Amino acid sequence: MSISSTDTRRGLQDWLPRLVLAPSFALVLFFVYGFIVWTAVLSLSTSRILPVYKWAGFDAYERLFAQPNWYMALKNLAIFGSLYIVICIALGLFLAILLDQKIRIEGVLRPIYLYPMALSFVVTGTAWKWFLNPGMGIQNTVRGWGWESFTFDWLVRPDMAIYTVAIAGIWQASGFVMAMFLAGLRGIDSEMLKAATVDGASSFTIYRRIVIPLLRPAFLSAVIVLAHMAIKSYDLVIALTGGGPGNATELPSTFMYSYTFTRSQMAVGSASAMIMLMGIAAIMVPYLYSELREGQR
Amino acid sequence: MRRFLWAGTAISVMAISAAHAEESVEVLHWWTSGGEAAALGVLKDDLASKGVGWQDMPVAGGSGVQAMTALRARVTAGDPPTAVQMLGFDIRDWAEMGVLGNLDDLAAEQGWDKVIPAALQDFSKYDGHWIAAPVNVHSTNWLWINKAALDKAGGKPPENMDELFAMLDNFKEQGITPLAHGGQPWQDGTLWEAVVLSEGGMDFYKKAVIDADPEALGGETMRKVFDHMTKLRSYFDDSFSGRDWNLASAMVIEGTAGAQEMGDWAKGEFLRAGKKPGEDFVCIRFPGTQGSVLFNSDQFVMFDLGDEDKRAAQLKMASAVEDPTFQVAFNTVKGSVPARTDVPDTEFDDCGKKGMKDLAEAAQGGTLAGSLAHGHGQPSSVKEAIFDVVTQHVNGQISTDDALKRLPEAVAAAM
Numbered sequence: 214m215s216i217s218s219t220d221t222r223r224g225l226q227d228w229l230p231r232l233v234l235a236p237s238f239a240l241v242l243f244f245v246y247g248f249i250v251w252t253a254v255l256s257l258s259t260s261r262i263l264p265v266y267k268w269a270g271f272d273a274y275e276r277l278f279a280q281p282n283w284y285m286a287l288k289n290l291a292i293f294g295s296l297y298i299v300i301c302i303a304l305g306l307f308l309a310i311l312l313d314q315k316i317r318i319e320g321v322l323r324p325i326y327l328y329p330m331a332l333s334f335v336v337t338g339t340a341w342k343w344f345l346n347p348g349m350g351i352q353n354t355v356r357g358w359g360w361e362s363f364t365f366d367w368l369v370r371p372d373m374a375i376y377t378v379a380i381a382g383i384w385q386a387s388g389f390v391m392a393m394f395l396a397g398l399r400g401i402d403s404e405m406l407k408a409a410t411v412d413g414a415s416s417f418t419i420y421r422r423i424v425i426p427l428l429r430p431a432f433l434s435a436v437i438v439l440a441h442m443a444i445k446s447y448d449l450v451i452a453l454t455g456g457g458p459g460n461a462t463e464l465p466s467t468f469m470y471s472y473t474f475t476r477s478q479m480a481v482g483s484a485s486a487m488i489m490l491m492g493i494a495a496i497m498v499p500y501l502y503s504e505l506r507e508g509q510r
Numbered sequence: 511m512r513r514f515l516w517a518g519t520a521i522s523v524m525a526i527s528a529a530h531a532e533e534s535v536e537v538l539h540w541w542t543s544g545g546e547a548a549a550l551g552v553l554k555d556d557l558a559s560k561g562v563g564w565q566d567m568p569v570a571g572g573s574g575v576q577a578m579t580a581l582r583a584r585v586t587a588g589d590p591p592t593a594v595q596m597l598g599f600d601i602r603d604w605a606e607m608g609v610l611g612n613l614d615d616l617a618a619e620q621g622w623d624k625v626i627p628a629a630l631q632d633f634s635k636y637d638g639h640w641i642a643a644p645v646n647v648h649s650t651n652w653l654w655i656n657k658a659a660l661d662k663a664g665g666k667p668p669e670n671m672d673e674l675f676a677m678l679d680n681f682k683e684q685g686i687t688p689l690a691h692g693g694q695p696w697q698d699g700t701l702w703e704a705v706v707l708s709e710g711g712m713d714f715y716k717k718a719v720i721d722a723d724p725e726a727l728g729g730e731t732m733r734k735v736f737d738h739m740t741k742l743r744s745y746f747d748d749s750f751s752g753r754d755w756n757l758a759s760a761m762v763i764e765g766t767a768g769a770q771e772m773g774d775w776a777k778g779e780f781l782r783a784g785k786k787p788g789e790d791f792v793c794i795r796f797p798g799t800q801g802s803v804l805f806n807s808d809q810f811v812m813f814d815l816g817d818e819d820k821r822a823a824q825l826k827m828a829s830a831v832e833d834p835t836f837q838v839a840f841n842t843v844k845g846s847v848p849a850r851t852d853v854p855d856t857e858f859d860d861c862g863k864k865g866m867k868d869l870a871e872a873a874q875g876g877t878l879a880g881s882l883a884h885g886h887g888q889p890s891s892v893k894e895a896i897f898d899v900v901t902q903h904v905n906g907q908i909s910t911d912d913a914l915k916r917l918p919e920a921v922a923a924a925m
Contacts, residue, residue: 342752457905
């Protein structure tokens, strides 16, 4: 074995990962970051039906913030996003703690809770559309049982419809959050819990003072995942309410699509996309920053 | 922009080399439901007999929104299809982009100017040049009534808004949903434009909708329109929001609802359910709009492809579309009426005959106007702005006062 062939192999081993990663890196660079730049350019142009590259300054942003629809979308996102994140995490944690009690049929229960995640938002939305439809869903069924005054018509009430979107979203995602917390719970050193038990701590105290603080990484991941799912949720709204009744369930994502593709106001749509990107960046950048700092420590 | 889309260009190069094999047209359309596809088959067979191949590019989605999105991607990639089904102001928007072909020679040769109503020509021509071949005329101010329910209510179709309300009240007493309605913005818009026409007449419709006159949009006549809308809203069932139009038609067909305001494509649903006009259902103009026609017209827009072979195929297709035999064969299947006014009505059923007669008279008398809800009244940005206000009002999100204040504002902001 000569020295040079060892060198070649080492050189190849150094380069191989980069070579393998290069195409996907280039693709991501082009199709994600390239298009972000393109969207930014469009948002500063006069584009309406097709992309045109005529400078318009911040005109599209001004028009965007003059639209009552946009405020409706932001308000809905605030309601939907906060309910979705908070309830998913609370429910997920609760389910995870219950499942963590070393019960016998855990293997059966876990996939049952996790399974809704396997459904797409479109299926979830369509199914819940039927459940919540006052004419044929829950309301109709309960009335059929004899409770004539039972009313559950949120889906068709403009002031309540956004909560039905939250219900369907929470139903789908809380099992997934449960799985994340369960993994976190299983990662906790049992010696520590035994020590606490020996010291006479009740299990409520153990969870409150030891377990939940130790789950901090799982909390962070859950918030990040749920927050960006809330911002980009489009298919759920389209399948469940189509943005209605009226425009009561408009979200920034549905706003972006309709202005860009159906209302011939591509510049305004692009501007709304940039604002959404900034919203996601406002969550992601501090998170990445804290992760990187953690790595250095 | 092409630099951004090498991939698209590569695909287009492949498509061009494949298309050279034989003369053929690639047609982008959204006629994918049973009756529509059958109607399109008529054109396909006709072209095949003339040696022109057919590359189908269907994009499902009733209103054509998805098809227009697909078209944007194709044109941005520098590879437009040969012919595209399109509606109203979309045609004008595309013409402004300078990407459409020219059908002037063919139109002159076949005398399209004389047989196609001027209101349609507004959309088939841009800058005085023919750019599209109109296929059919739909009209939107129809009321479809269940015959059995109507007979119980006295058998007399309503002729004005008061009689309409009286009939709906009677339907309510019969224990059925008086008015079947689908609560999607375009359906709210379709009902609204019929009420505008009924309350204000054609002059007011043109002033408020076509000219978007702020005073008409926020004035006293419009207040009455919104008051009517509030009243009509009380005749819907609870779960109307988000319902598709054909499900609303099904309610009238099954007799669980009394009537539906909808365009003449609803007739297709009735016929497919085995119902007969006059016996099982009644078609009338929306009360108060007799003699006026709000139309939308499907047209095949021809793109400029810069290739003589393809242009020859395009011209053959356009010529086939305007052929009177095709117009009859297609429109009897589709439920619409021919775009040419010189076609005999013998093959059509009662509703179709009435539709053709109304169209010819309205074209003569100047009471033919584009339907706002179907892209023939205003460009899509303004149309959707009006939908916003109308649909919020129908759903009780804003009061009539708010609607009257917001309507002119929203229209001005979308211009």
